[in-house]
Amino acid sequence: MLQQFTWGQFLLASFMLSFLWYCFVILVFYRKEVFGLLGNGGSEPLPHRWEKGVEHLDYDSDAVSGKGLDVQDSLLGKSAIPDGMSVIGMGQLSFSGSSDGRYGQVGLVADVIQELKLIFGKLESEAGSKLDFFRFLEKVKEDYGKIGAHPNVSAINEFIVSHVPFHLSAEELENLWY
Template sequence: MLHFFTWQQFLVAAVIFTAVWYLVLALLFFRDKLAALLSGKSKNEQPEKLKREWEEELEGDPEEENDLIGEQAVPEGISEVEAHMLGFAPKVWDEDEADSREVQLGLVPDVLEELKTIFHILENEGGNAEDFVSLFGMVKTKYAGIAGSPNEAAINEYIRENAPFPISDEVLANLWN
């Protein structure tokens, strides 16, 4: 019996049945929206909000503007000041000193990272003070600006504390020369 139908007849019937099916679904589930659309009601009209008993107590309450948690507290030790009250420490060095100081302060963390790498290598390879002096020669040439600076003593103290072997004062004194 199905061989009497052509593909065209089958597709037309399938389209018609599909359209009727979706029309029935639309009428069942979107009946209210379709009625509003056909009657000409505006989409922008919002339904009236239901009032709850406790909402009447809060109407006109001055605390309504504030958050339920309250104002944010400033952390301890911090104060808020106006821009005109903000000031900086006076300059205590001249321009040449300032430039060299900024360069030295920028180099110190780099030197410390290089030293950490050297200490790691020496620790893994079982190096001694002579190996350290030879490896430190590269750091000394790369960061020549540290020699003779006030930061040299702090770097030497770091070397003394973190070296995986005992290091003498004489070796530390001759490191940057």
């Protein structure tokens, strides 16, 4: 029985059945889009506030001000700033070292202090002298050349005085980073 059909008849029948199947799928699942393309959209889009004919919600200024409320905070009130926070101007904002003697956790000062701790460890293990300290300090000055002009160089000098195993004069401390 299948020998009675030609290839042309088979292809025509498969194209027709495929066309009917896709028409069914489009009409069932994409009905709104198809009718929208044909012009029978059924639903119109909502108007936007910039278009004519849209109602605006205006506050009755007499009713709001009669209650002592501002227009902006009439519904829920003004938002409060969390505890411990304050609003300051840009000129009042500054970052500085702490006044209780602690050093910054990161930055140039902390790096120099870490290098000094290593130097003090070498001096202690090798029983180094003042000349060894100055020789080790030359390498630190090469690595951190801008430290002499740093605003917290006095904190570094205090750290040196409290940890160095020998006495340094005020003149030696003053000329230490130059």
